[in-house]
Amino acid sequence: xxxxxxxxxxxxxxxxxxxxxxxxxxxxxxxxxxxxxxxxxxxxxxxxxxxxxxxxxxxxxxxxxxxxxxxxxxxxxxxxxxxxxxxxxxxxxxxxxxxxxxxxxxxxxxxxxxxxxxxxxxxxxxxxxxxxxxxxxxxxxxxxxxxxxxxxxxxxxxxxxxxxxxxxxxxxxxxxxxxxxxxxxxxxxxxxxxxxxxxxxxxxxxxxxxxxxxxxxxxxxxxxxxxxxxxxxxxxxxxxxxxxxxxxxxxxxxxxxxxxxxxxxxxxxxxxxxxxxxxxxxxxxxxxxxxxxxxxxxxxxxxxxxxxxxxxxxxxxxxxxxxxxxxxxxxxxxxxxxxxxxxxxxxxxxxxxxxxxxxxxxxxxxxxxxxxxxxxxxxxxxxxxxxxxxxxxxxxxxxxxxxxx
Numbered sequence: 001x002x003x004x005x006x007x008x009x010x011x012x013x014x015x016x017x018x019x020x021x022x023x024x025x026x027x028x029x030x031x032x033x034x035x036x037x038x039x040x041x042x043x044x045x046x047x048x049x050x051x052x053x054x055x056x057x058x059x060x061x062x063x064x065x066x067x068x069x070x071x072x073x074x075x076x077x078x079x080x081x082x083x084x085x086x087x088x089x090x091x092x093x094x095x096x097x098x099x100x101x102x103x104x105x106x107x108x109x110x111x112x113x114x115x116x117x118x119x120x121x122x123x124x125x126x127x128x129x130x131x132x133x134x135x136x137x138x139x140x141x142x143x144x145x146x147x148x149x150x151x152x153x154x155x156x157x158x159x160x161x162x163x164x165x166x167x168x169x170x171x172x173x174x175x176x177x178x179x180x181x182x183x184x185x186x187x188x189x190x191x192x193x194x195x196x197x198x199x200x201x202x203x204x205x206x207x208x209x210x211x212x213x214x215x216x217x218x219x220x221x222x223x224x225x226x227x228x229x230x231x232x233x234x235x236x237x238x239x240x241x242x243x244x245x246x247x248x249x250x251x252x253x254x255x256x257x258x259x260x261x262x263x264x265x266x267x268x269x270x271x272x273x274x275x276x277x278x279x280x281x282x283x284x285x286x287x288x289x290x291x292x293x294x295x296x297x298x299x300x301x302x303x304x305x306x307x308x309x310x311x312x313x314x315x316x317x318x319x320x321x322x323x324x325x326x327x328x329x330x331x332x333x334x335x336x337x338x339x340x341x342x343x344x345x346x347x348x349x350x351x352x353x354x355x356x357x358x359x360x361x362x363x364x365x366x367x368x369x370x371x372x373x374x375x376x377x378x379x380x381x382x383x384x385x386x387x388x389x390x391x392x393x394x395x396x397x398x399x400x401x402x403x404x405x
Contacts (some may be wrong), residue, residue, distance in 0.1 A: 008015070014396045017178065019109060021168070024043065026120050029393065034131060038058045041102060041168075042100055042102055043102075045063060045065065045100075046065065046095075046098050046099055046100040046133070046136065048063060049063070049064065049065045049098075049136060049137050049211075050097045050136040050137050050291065050293065050404060051096030051137065051290065051291055051294075052137055052289075052291055052292070053065065053135040053136060053137020053138055053291055053293065054135075054137045054138050054139070054184065054291045054292040054293065055137075055291070056135075056137070057138060061357030062136055063131060063349060064120075065134065065135040066135065066149065067132060067133070067134040067135065067146045067147065068132070068133060068150075069081060069130055069131065069132055069144060069150070070086075070100075070101040070131045070133045071131075073102070075133075077235075078150065078153045078154050078157050079157055081130070081154075081158075083161035083162070083299060083405070084161060085128070085161060086160050086161060086163075087159065087160065087162075087163035088127070088128045088159070088162075088163050089126075089127045089128065089164045089165075089166065090127065090128045090130060090161075090162050090163065090164070090165055090166070090245075091118075091121060091127045091128065091130070091167075091168060091204065091405055092127050092129075092130045092131075092132060092151075092165070092166070092167050092168070093117070093118055093131050093167045093168050093169075093173075094129070094132050094133065094134070094147075094167070094168070094169040094170070094173030094174070094176060094177060094295075095132075095133070095136075095170055095171075095172075095173050096136070096169075096170040096171030096173050096253075097136045097172045097297070098134050098136055099136070099170070099171075099173075100105075101132065103116070103132045103133035103170070103392055104117055104118040104131060104168075104392070105118055105119055105131070105331060106174045107392075107393065110393075116393065117133065117168075117401060117405055119390070119399075120398060120402075121398075121401060121402060121405060124402060125402050125405055127166075127311050127405060130154075132147070132150070133148070134147075134176070134383065135293075136172055136291075137291030137292065137293045138291075138292060138293055138294050138296070139292045139293065139296055139300050139301075139304070139307055140172070140175050140179050140293060140296045140297075140301060141179050141183075141296075141301070141302055141303050141306075142192070142302070142304075143176045143179070143293075144175075144176050144177075144178070144179020144180045144182065144183055144302060145179070145180070145183050145304075146147070147176055147177070147179070147180035148180040148181075148183045148184045148187070148242075150185075151165075151180065151241070152184070152241055154242065154376075155241040155242045155244075155245060156157070156241055159241075162245055162309070163245070163249045164245060164248075165242060165245035165246045165247065166246075166247060166248045166249075166250070166270070166405055167246070167248075167249045167250070168249075168250040168252070168405075169249075169250070169251055169254060169256065170252045170254075170391065170392060171252070171253050171254055171255070171354070171388065172252075172254075172293065172297065173254075173354065174249075174250075174251035174252065174254030174256070175254060175255070175256070175300050175302060177251075178251075178256075178302055178322050178365075179302040179303070179322065181243070181246075181249075181322075181325050181328075182302060182322045183235065184240040184242065184243050184265055184275050185240065185243065187240060188240040189321075190245070195290065198396060200243055212384065214225035216220045228350045230368055231315050232372065237240045239283065240292055243325065246325065246327075246328055247327075247328065247329065248328065248329045248330075248404065248405070249325075249328055249329075249330050249331070250329065250331045250401065250404075250405075251332050251333065251360075251362075252333045252334075252391045252392070252393045252397065253333070253334055253335060253352050253354070253355050253360060253388050254332070254355070254362075255297060255300055255354075255355045255356075255360065256300060256332075256359055256360065256364070256365050256366070257299070257300060257358065257359040257362055257363065257365070258297065258299040258300045258359055259297040259298065259300075259354065259355060259356075259359065260299055260359070261297075261354060262294060262295065262297040262298040263298050263299075265287065265290070265294075265298075266295070266298050266313075267315075268287065269284045269287040269288050270313075270315075272283075272287070274382045280304075292307070294308075296303040298317075299317060299319050300319075300359075301317070302317065302320070302322045303322065304322040305318075306318050306319055306320055321364075321365070322365065323365065323372075324366060324372055324376040325376060326375045326378065327375035328375070328376055328379045329376075329377045329378075329379070329404075329405060330366065330377065330379070331378075331379050331392060331400070332360060332362065332366070332378070332379070332380040332381070332405060333381050333383065333397055333400065334351065334352060334355070334357060334360035334361070334377065334380070334381075334382055334383070334391075335351065335352030335353075335382070335383050335385075335386030335387055335388060335391050336352065336357065336382050336383065336385065336388060337350060337351065337352050337353040337385065337386065337387045338349065338350060338386050339385060339389075342382070348398050352386060352387050352388040353387045353388050354387075354388040354393065355388060357382070361380055366380075369386045379404075381400060383396055383397060
């Protein structure tokens, strides 16, 4: 060591520095928590609603989220969206359980200036992105009916601004899209059925007048219009304004046939209740406090009548089929979390870690291609070694969206 080299700090100084750094750790930790809290403050309320949102809404708690379009982290009424560009392709994004609209735009751990699917598609595919936030603790069908109402209002308010309509849903969001489609189609069928009834009444009146004048009445066969969820005539969808614009639906990690995680939670709660001891009754009641939205994920209950049924809590509850909409292309994008070296049965069951692959494919809904209604089609794509949340940031998923949106 030469005379010009700086002398190393003494042991005393090193010890003093270590004590000082240790003393500052709580301050630095608190600072990190504050910064993290600020970055995630928008997320606390959606998490609360996902867990207990039905109870918040039942007592009109101000923290209960109401489904709304969102801009700049604020609820925006449909007339205030001020859509002006005519006939622009519009893509509407719906988050999943305990999520919010920002998952489509940016993430806390993303690199600076990183843009997620919504902003990137707007810039590169020249579409109009719209984002919705909803109370994920409510029944899926309650959110589905409200989505149907909002989309109807959107198209009626901006008949010239909305071109093709594309819906993108992650996890629970995909189920709510399907529920909204069911209620829109049923409303169209009911309207058509009402018009048929009016037509029949008018025809009967004409026949009655002819009988009065001619003294005879020709008999005609007639058959009432059905209201089956299996039959959705393509012509009837013209009466549902937003369905007439709908071209594609993207389901990202959507449990179309139910969640194995919620199925196990339900079974656990039932077993604890049957043991019928004080500790097990307590645990069962605590477990059953989870929201209606979470409970509906057991078999993806999309229709009011199913969760209102007296057998809704049975191991095999009633489940009204919700078929694909005619004239709509469905894109099922799902992750495969486990490596390909794992047994195939295990990989199928766990899927992306939260949604099994069989459920994501939706065999009960999309499995029989021959039974799909006119114009409906399904494309299924698997992204290897991707977990449930990773579908929101995967480059391959974005390229797929960009190609098919």
